[in-house]
Amino acid sequence: MLTLFGRYLLGREVAVSAASVIEVFGRVGVGEHAARSTLTRMVNRGLLVRQRHGRTMYFGLTERSERILRDGEDRVWKAGAVNRDWDGIWTLLGFSLPESWQKQRHELRSQLTWAGFGPLFNGLWVAPGATAVDEIVGSLGLESHVRAFHASTVPGTDVDQMIRETWDLDAIAAPYHAFVERWRDTETELEDGTDPLVVKLVIDSDWLRVIRDDPRLPVEHLPADWPAADAEALFLRVDRRVDQEAARIAERLLDVRPLIAALND
Incomplete structure (x- = not known):
């Protein structure tokens, strides 16, 4: 849900109708009840606001969810999965x-x-x-x-050992391996009637789940076969393939109205 709102509503000051969100999630295989329940939970957690227009309920981002999404944007598109620029601090x-x-x-x-x-x-x-x-x-x-x-660190400190003792490197690497295993065949399947919006929402959500628990340890202190770079390259290739067409589909499906900031229910 946050991926959908972050990609197509963030920065626009608009709210989207529940019906159109449900339609989009139906394409992903999520039922109406689950989509409505998620919207309600997110309102209760302060991640979305509700506003009514006639008989239709619309949902928009809150300041809190915008901060979360901006942080996610920075991690995906600015910082990246591989820390090559560590300054020793x-x-x-x-x-x-x-x-x-x-x-x-x-x-x-x-x-x-x-x-x-x-x-x-x-x-x-x-x-x-x-x-x-x-x-x-x-x-x-x-x-x-x-x-x-x-x-x-002072001279003589074994940084490699410190990292191995502080973080579980196998646990950090495992989601990258799983991501590649899941998505490596997608590039060859995109021409076979695959829904670009579905691919966009699912792969972006998957990738954020992979990198959100990665502390971005300095690459010079990681194993030579660290999988983050290959996984990131795969993500970027697939995302770029579907991005424009997914945006066109979302523009057609999402029913949006200006967000009334003063309303929170």
Whole structure:
């Protein structure tokens, strides 16, 4: 759902009718009930707003979902899956939370994992690059319990070993291998009546799931056969093949109206 909204509504200040969303998802094989339930859940989670025009319900993006989608755009189209430009800087983040704060600890660790951090030691996490942490910490209200630094390793530190001990490289690589296995034959099948919009939505969603848990570790410290580059090249080739025709289909199917920002239900 976020892929659909992000690709065809982000930045347009419009809302889309539930009926047209359901029609698009029907092409992907998702039933009406599941599509409607997803729209409702996303409203309840603050990811979509609702507005009614006559008897028709329309849905638009919120500030929160726009931030999520912009971050996804940056990861896919700007940062990429392979970190070739690492400058040797690490971000260290230490935290100390009361034992009773199990929920806050879980939320912080989840946010840190999303941001590319790994657990260097108990209560001390590390990420490659100068990663901004103020939004993560501020959103959880943990400013007084967290300290963060930008640092570099001293000579003699075995960075390769540190990475292997901090991150599960096999677990990070596995989704890339699975992505290639799933999509490698798609290029030869696109001419056989494949729906370009379906391919666009599914492959973009698949790719974002692959890279969202990848901390983008510096490539010079990864195994020589690291699969991210080949998987990314495959994604880009397939996406470009279907992009223009998918956009034309979406323009025809999606019923949009200007988004009334003041309405949230």
